[in-house]
Amino acid sequence: MSKAGKYNHMKHDEVTPGSATKGNVKTKNIVLIGMPASGKSTVGVILAKILGMNFIDTDIVLQQKAGARLPDIIKEQGVEGFLQREEQAVLGLCTENSVIATGGSVVYSDAAMKHLSGGATVVYLKVPFPKLRRRLHDLRGRGVVLRDGESPEEMFAERSVLYERYSDITIDEPGSVEDTVRAVIDALNDFRGVCHEIRFALQRNGL
Numbered sequence: 237m238s239k240a241g242k243y244n245h246m247k248h249d250e251v252t253p254g255s256a257t258k259g260n261v262k263t264k265n266i267v268l269i270g271m272p273a274s275g276k277s278t279v280g281v282i283l284a285k286i287l288g289m290n291f292i293d294t295d296i297v298l299q300q301k302a303g304a305r306l307p308d309i310i311k312e313q314g315v316e317g318f319l320q321r322e323e324q325a326v327l328g329l330c331t332e333n334s335v336i337a338t339g340g341s342v343v344y345s346d347a348a349m350k351h352l353s354g355g356a357t358v359v360y361l362k363v364p365f366p367k368l369r370r371r372l373h374d375l376r377g378r379g380v381v382l383r384d385g386e387s388p389e390e391m392f393a394e395r396s397v398l399y400e401r402y403s404d405i406t407i408d409e410p411g412s413v414e415d416t417v418r419a420v421i422d423a424l425n426d427f428r429g430v431c432h433e434i435r436f437a438l439q440r441n442g443l
Contacts, residue, residue: 265356360403
């Protein structure tokens with residue numbers, strides 16, 4: 237269940253196909269975070285198409301700015317150099333009405349996450365470690381940030397805490413990509429409805 241899914245409120249500014257430019261949703265980005273191979277880019281592209289939004293993959297942005305592939309950046313500049321490059325690439329983003337798929341290591345930068353979350357809803361695509369392990373065959377070749385001596389299990393444990401910390405909504409991957417996209421849209425509607433009601437209550441009480 238998502239964080240937003242436990243609420244059962246009327247939905248305001250509902251996110252539906254083609255409605256992303258209506259009302260105050262126009263400037264509202266959707267930021268996808270999660271482990272490598274959790275489906276952020278795949279889900280993000282479909283989500284952007286359905287909602288009529290732009291799509292940005294920060295890994296691609298980073299590669300374009302660096303002029304090199306992710307694994308080559310890590311090899312040449314080390315983990316810390318890569319993380320600095322990633323932070324700079326994210327801090328340079330200025331966009332609206334966009335679905336943003338992030339690299340799995342973006343949560344190591346508080347500055348990057350604060351920048352991304354401004355005017356956005358952050359969605360954590362949560363996938364159990366055994367399923368991720370089956371998907372991730374070549375961590376180094378994929379450009380996954382793994383510190384010296386760090387195991388995939390340790391990386392998963394450390395990042396999971398950060399994903400939970402920075403997310404507004406958590407989606408436990410329900411199965412197919414289509415199911416995940418539907419779950420994200422439903423959770424966004426619930427979450428934004430709750431936020432609308434909170435804002436209304438504050439205004440009503442002069443706060």
